[in-house]
Amino acid sequence: MPVEINPTLDYRVQPLSPEAHVFAVELRITPPPAGDLILTLPAWIPGSYLIRNFARHLIRLLAGDPEGDLPLEKRDKQTWTLAHRGLPVVIRWQVYAWDGSVRGAFLDDRRGYFNGPALFLGVRGLEGLPCRVEIQPPQGPAYADWRLATSLRPLAAEPFGFGTYQADDYEDLIDHPVEMGIFSLIPFHVLGVPHWLTLTGRHRADEARLQADLSRICTTQAALFGELPLNRYLFLAQVTADGYGGLEHRFSTSLLCAREELPALGMGQPTPGYQRFLGLCSHEYFHLWHVKRIRPRAFLEQGLEREVHTRLLWVFEGITSYYDDLALVRSGCIDEAAYLGLLAEAITRVLRTPGRLVQTLAESSFDAWTKFYQPDENSPNTLVSYYAKGALVALALDLTIRRDTAGTKSLDDVMRALWERHGRTGVGLEERGFETLAMAVTGLDLGDFFHQALDSTEDLDLAPLLAELGIGLRLRAARQGKDFGGLAANGAPAPATGIQTAEGATTPTPSLGIRLRPEGAEPVIATVFTAGPAQTAGLAPGDTLVALDGLRISRDNLDKLLLTAGEGSEVEIHAFRRDELQVRRARLAPAPLDTCELWLLADAPPQAQTRRAAWLGGQGRAVSVADAAKG
Ligand SMILES: [Zn+2]
Secondary structure (H helix, E strand, O other), X not given: OOOOOOOEEEEEEEEEEOOOOEEEEEEEEEOOOOOOEEXXXXXXXOOEOOOOOHHHHEEEEEEEEXXXXXXXXXEEOOEEEEOOOOOOEEEEEEEEOEOOOOOOEEEOOOEEEEOHHHHOOEEOOOOOOOEEEEEOOOOOHHHOOXXXXXXXXXXXXXXXXXXXXXXXXXXXXXXXXXXXXXXXXXXXXXXOEEEEXXXXXXXXXXXXXXXXXXXXXXXXXXXXXXXXXXXXEEEEXXXXXXXXXXXXXXXXXXXXXXXXXXXXXXXXXXXXHHHHHHHHHHHHHHOOOEOOOEOEHHXXXXXXXXOOOOOOHHHHHHHHHHHHHHHHHHXXXXXXXXXXXXXXXXXXXXXXXHHHHOOOHHHHHHOOOOOOOOOOOOXXXXXXXXXXXXXXXXXXXXXXXXXXXXXXXXXXXXXXXXXXXXXXXXXXXXXXXXXXXXXXXXXXXOHHHHHHHHHOOOOOOHHHHHHOOOEEEEEEOOOOOOOOXXXXXXXXXXXXXXXXXXXXXXXXXXXXXXXXXXXXXXXXXXXXXXXXXXXXXXXOOOOEEEEEOOEEOOOOOHHHHHHHHOOOOEEEEEEEEOOEEEEEEEEOEOOOOOEEEEEEOOOOXXXXXXXXXXXXXXXXXXXXXXXXXXX
C-alpha cells in the first residue's frame, strides 16, 4: 500500500518593486497531491464584511515544475485549475499593492504591509496543512535598515527580522498581517505575556505613556474573560494625518490612527483624540476573544469566497463597542466623568440616525455586506449601525441584568460564559445562541428585551436604567458647532422621571432637514432627511445650495441664516442641481431634540452610587494565561 505523504507548502514573499508597488509571491508544493490542483484567493477578509475581490490585484500567475511550464485554467474571478505531472510544483504570481487601509496590501519605498488574503493563494483540500512562509526585504542598500513585524511564529528569523515563519494552516497563515519598514517598537507586558506596539509613520508620541495605558487596558480586558489565551500580541499602527480604523486578528491587530491622537509628552488627562485612540486599541484587543475565538457558527461553516450572512454582528461589534470605552474607565485611563461624556455622545449619534426607525439591529447585521459597508446618500434614512446601536443594546442589557438580579449578575457574567462555551471550545455561536445563553446565565426572561432591541425599531428606554445608577438623561437641541452632548455639570435640573426635554442654553437652530458633505468648499447636500423641510421642498442629495432668502449660503453661515429666519418661517432657497438653477420654498422645522446630556443626580440614594461603582469598576476574575505556544 502506498504511503500517503502530506505535501509541504512553502510560500515566499518578495517586495519586488517598491516603485511599482508590486510584491512577488511564490508557492512550492512538494509533492503535489494526485489530481488537478485548485488555487483560490479569498473574496473578503475576516472582520470586514465587504466583497473586496482581492484577485483583481493579482498579475502574471504562472506555474511550472522541473520539466517546464504547467497549464493554468481560470475558472472564475478568483479560482484557477492547475494540471501537473506529480513533480514538485512552483506557482508564481505578483500582487499590486497600493491599499493604504488595514485590509489589503501596500508597498512603496518607505513601507511594506500586507494581509494574507490579499497575497496568498490557497489550495483547495490542503487548507488544513501547516505551511511556511519566507519573507524577504526589498533588494538594495536603501532597505538595509528595514525590520519586519508580524505575529506569525518565527521558524528561522530573528525577532522583528526577515526570514522564515510558519503557520498551522491556511486560516492561520492569513490571520497575521505583516508590517515592514522602519517603525518605532514599543514593548510592554500584560500578565507576563509580551506585547508590542509598532508605530509606522512620523510621530512624537510619549512611548512610556502608551506602554502604561495599553498595559492597563489589556489587563482589564483579560480580567473580564478570566483568561489570556495567547503568548504574544502585536498592535501594528500606521500613523497618518487623519486616519482612523482597525482590523482584528487572533494574535495582533492592524490600526490606522491620526498623528494628533497619539499622546504628547507631558499630556495630563487624555485628550478626546487620545481617548479615541485608546478606545480603538481596546476595541480590537477585545476582539481577540470576541469574534476571533468566540465566533458565529456561520463563519465556521462557510469560507471566504462569498458573503456569509449572520444576524449576530451586533453581538460581536455592538458588545465590543460597549466594552471598548468601558475598559478605559475600568482600567483607570479615563475618569467617570470622561466616560459618561463618551456615553452621552454615543447616544446622540444613534438619535441622529433616522434609519434606526426603519431598520432593526438584526437586519443591520444581516445586510452589512450590501448596506452598512456600502453606504450612500440615503443610508442615514434607512440604516442603523450595528456598532452604535449594538453598543447601546449591550448597555441596556447590562443595566437590565444588574437591576433585575439585584446586582448579583451582569453582562460580564454572560461574556465569561460565552468564552467558556464557545471561545475555549471553538464551538460556533448559533444565530439565537447569545440570547439563550444570556437568559441561562442570568435566570431572567429576556425574551421581550431581545425582541424589542433586535427585532423592532423602537427606541431603547435608557433613562430609567441609568437613573438606577444615579445618572440623569435628557435630550435637548444641538447647539451651534460640533455638539454631540456630553456630561452636564452637577446640579443640572433633575428630571422627575425618564427623559426630560429641555432647551439648550442658546437658541436652537431651526432645521432644514439636511446634512452637508463634510468636504469641499461649496455647501453641497449629502443627505436629505425623510419627510424634513428640504425633502418636502424638493431639494435632493448633491444639490449645491446657493442662497437663502437672497443671501449667499456658505459652508459656515448656513446655521446663522436659518437662525435669523427663525423656526416655522418659510424661506426661499436657490440651489443648483447639476448645472440647472432651482428655486424652492421650505418651511423651517423646530430643532430636533437629538442631543443627549447625562449628569449625576444630586439626590440619588446611596445604593445608586454603589451600583454605579460596581458597574464602572467591573468584576474582574483571576486571570490564567493559557499555554499557547502553538498558534
Ligand atoms: Zn470591531
